[in-house]
Amino acid sequence: MDDLQLGMIWGYWGQLPPANLLEATKLAEDLGFDSVWTAEAWGSDVFSPLAYLAGHTSRIRLGTSVVQLSARTPTATAMHAITLDHLSNGRLVLGLGASGPQVVEGWYGQPYRKPLARTREYVEIIRRVLAREEPLEFDGEFYQHPYHGPGSMGLGKPLKSITHPLRREIPIFLGAEGPKNVTMTAEIADGWIPLYYSPFRQEVYAEQLAGARDGFEIIAMANINITDDVEAGLAPVKAMLAFYIGGMGARGKNFHTDLMARMGFEEEAHRIQELFLAGRKDEAVGVVPSEFADEISLVGPRERIAERLEVWRESPVTTVTMYPSGPDQMRAAAELVLG
Numbered sequence: 001m002d003d004l005q006l007g008m009i010w011g012y013w014g015q016l017p018p019a020n021l022l023e024a025t026k027l028a029e030d031l032g033f034d035s036v037w038t039a040e041a042w043g044s045d046v047f048s049p050l051a052y053l054a055g056h057t058s059r060i061r062l063g064t065s066v067v068q069l070s071a072r073t074p075t076a077t078a079m080h081a082i083t084l085d086h087l088s089n090g091r092l093v094l095g096l097g098a099s100g101p102q103v104v105e106g107w108y109g110q111p112y113r114k115p116l117a118r119t120r121e122y123v124e125i126i127r128r129v130l131a132r133e134e135p136l137e138f139d140g141e142f143y144q145h146p147y148h149g150p151g152s153m154g155l156g157k158p159l160k161s162i163t164h165p166l167r168r169e170i171p172i173f174l175g176a177e178g179p180k181n182v183t184m185t186a187e188i189a190d191g192w193i194p195l196y197y198s199p200f201r202q203e204v205y206a207e208q209l210a211g212a213r214d215g216f217e218i219i220a221m222a223n224i225n226i227t228d229d230v231e232a233g234l235a236p237v238k239a240m241l242a243f244y245i246g247g248m249g250a251r252g253k254n255f256h257t258d259l260m261a262r263m264g265f266e267e268e269a270h271r272i273q274e275l276f277l278a279g280r281k282d283e284a285v286g287v288v289p290s291e292f293a294d295e296i297s298l299v300g301p302r303e304r305i306a307e308r309l310e311v312w313r314e315s316p317v318t319t320v321t322m323y324p325s326g327p328d329q330m331r332a333a334a335e336l337v338l339g
Contacts, residue, residue, distance in 0.1 A: 004313050004319070005318060005319040005320075005338075006338055007320070007322075008028045008035075008037070008324055008330075009037040009321040009322070009323060011065075011323070012041045013044035017049075020324065021049065021052075022052075022056055024330070025060070027327060028324075029057050029060040031330060032334055033334065034319060035093065036053065036061070037065040037321060038050055038064060040066075041068075042103065042107040046067050050062040050063075050084060055087070060091070062092050063095055064092075064093070064095045066095040068097065068108070069118065070104045071108060074122045074126050075136070078129035081130070081165075081170050082161060085166045085167055086163075089166070093170075093171050093191070094126070095173040095174070095191075096119070096174055096175070098181075115181070121142050122142075123172055125140075125143060125145070126172065131168050132161055134158075135159055136159060137158045145158065145159075172189050172191075173189055173190060173192060173217065174188075174189045174191075175193040176192060176194070177255045177256065177258075178255060178258070182194075182205055182209065186208060186209050186213075189216075190215070190217065191218065192212075192218050196220075196296040197220040197221075197296060198263060201263055217318040217319065218317045220321065222298045222312070223240075223298065223299065224320070224322035224333045224336075225297070225299045225329070226300075226332050227301070230294070230304070233300065234299055237296070237297050241260075241292070242276060242285040245272045245276075246277065246284045247281075265292050268288070268292070272284045272287050
């Protein structure tokens with residue numbers, strides 16, 4: 001598409017908050033970036049940084065990439081969304097994701113089962129809360145309002161949000177990787193947040209995205225890095241891929257490994273996982289093919305990035321995102337993507 005947008009993704013915090021959180025976000029807004037995204041895993045939460053940034057910005061969209069479903073009930077997430085949408089004057093994009101069993105059972109202490117069915121219920125409840133048409137009544141497999149399961153006192157009653165939403169339809173995006181999950185995303189969501197997407201292999205998801213509604217957005221992390229040394233510029237991408245493909249899941253149950261295999265790198269994907277789980281992390285990084293890392297990124301001299309951007313513009317992707325970097329890099333990225 002000709003009007004490809006640019007976003008910035010902070011992800012989740014490491015040991016400490018990022019030192020330039022506010023400065024880089026304000027610069028992104030000044031440069032015309034369309035959105036800024038935060039995340040959560042088992043440390044910083046996804047909403048608090050956006051609430052802070054909402055008070056220091058005025059135009060840039062504020063996205064969650066993604067809210068962990070197991071971290072909150074759907075109604076609690078809806079409360080966060082209503083509150084933050086008011087504070088930001090209608091700039092919230094609510095990205096949700098089921099995560100994986102390693103995080104859900106290890107950190108959130110909940111069983112990981114039927115993620116698609118649970119996601120469908122979660123989204124439906126949030127939409128009903130935001131619509132605020134009637135008190136919430138929902139009788140699902142995972143969520144009941146009022147609750148009537150084991151231990152219920154039988155005193156719950158249907159409730160309607162005290163606070164009137166600023167918008168009755170806040171856009172809901174889903175982080176999804178598996179074919180069935182992406183198909184469901186195109187059906188019930190307003191946008192999709194893939195962990196990694198290759199515009200050179202659009203066929204991998206073409207069938208799953210066929211049912212997307214008008215205005216459906218795809219927010220793809222492109223890891224923009226303007227450098228004369230392409231291989232060195234791909235090093236952080238390879239490290240990220242090795243971590244997710246090798247370590248974010250168990251052997252035989254890692255969605256990221258499965259996705260890399262579906263994208264044509266099956267042998268390398270399983271080798272990365274084997275090395276990472278054996279503690280040989282540096283070797284795992286070394287196995288990540290440059291071709292694969294390059295396809296999901298925009299790395300290299302300006303001329304090379306400009307040429308490869310044309311492939312992204314011809315894909316279903318609506319926004320490419322980059323990690324925060326120095327002012328010069330951000331300015332150059334804005335010039336390349338936004339013109």
